[in-house]
Amino acid sequence: MLPLERQKKILDLLTVKKVLKITELTDELDISIDTLRRDLNLLTTQGKIEKIYGGVKLVDRFGESSMDERMVNHLEEKERIARKCSEYISDGDCIYIDSGSTTYQIAKYIKQKKKLTVITNSIPVINELMHCEVELIIIGGKIRQDEQSVVAFDYIFNFHELNVRKAFICCSGITIERGISDYNLEEAITRKKMIELSKEVFVAADSTKFGKDVTISIAPLDRIDTIVTDGNVDRSFLPKFKKTGTTLVIADV
Known part of the structure; x- marks a missing residue:
């Protein structure tokens, strides 16, 4: 070994x-x-x-910092990433928005989309979209109070009934060799299932996540279509990503 x-x-x-x-x-x-x-x-x-x-x-x-701390850390970068992610969302889409401080920001930029269905396990995303025309579906499961999220169990929610066009996933670590990873096993299980079910997978992650391989593996890069990050990403990653099947998108101002 x-x-x-x-x-x-x-x-x-x-x-x-x-x-x-x-x-x-x-x-x-x-x-x-x-x-x-x-x-x-x-x-x-x-x-x-x-x-x-x-x-x-x-x-x-x-x-790992708390959800409240992450909501304000690197906020400008996360908003840029979210705006870029919103450009990939079209009227009529059925999408998944993951729990996380970066993916939460996406909800702010999609309220005017027509006939949009959002599946999520994020309580902040639900609160953000509650009073607009977006159709909301929340995944059933156990509430994680510290993460303000719902972690799902198969016996509560039938994932395979979903028809998810695009999934927007968070993570705590990204490496070329091992893909994306996270600290919490329950969150990782939900993310793995949504990656499996989605036709197209986007990872929204600020530049501090690159080069880290944390506790729980979520998916290798060959399961990820696009990673959207901010302009502070170490430029040494750019040629490495060109050798993979994953597109690295840098969100500009």
């Missing part, structure tokens, strides 16, 4: 159990204590785990 694969396995195990002993990890991964220590030291340096006596645990929310 490669180091990156081991480290992802460690994070996956901690996502389920929260705290693990060193002996549990060496047995589960079938590696030496020295190899495990190297992996744990790297994950600790990255701020993803915290060492405790005899074991390790996840850093709370991996340093």
Whole structure:
């Protein structure tokens, strides 16, 4: 198993159990204590785990800021991204808008679209579109109060009855090698399902997300049609994206 694969396995195990002993990890991964220590030291340096006596645990929310904080952080960039995303939405579309501070901004720019259907799990998106002509469908499931979102379960909502033309997805990390990722397993499951069901997938993500591979993998780049980001993105990513099937769009002023 490669180091990156081991480290992802460690994070996956901690996502389920929260705290693990060193002996549990060496047995589960079938590696030496020295190899495990190297992996744990790297994950600790990255701020993803915290060492405790005899074991390790996840850093709370991996340093992810709250939804309220994200709503105001990099606001100008997120508004530019949202305006650009709105250009891909046509009258009569059936679209999915994900929970997230960037995708929320899209709702502000689509209120005048005709015969538009919006499926969402975002409570702020619902509040934004409640009093316009857009037809709203909310995914059923459990409320995540800290994220102001609904995380879905198959037995509550039949995803396969949806006819979604375009999905606008958020994420917390983007890399060429591993695609898009997020911190929360439940949010990731909903995003994976909507990517599976949608004819065209857009990722709306500000430039700070690039180069990060966080806890839960959502989808590789070959499942993503377009990523819309802001002008602060590291230009070294541009030639790398040209070698993929994903279009990288930079939202200008």
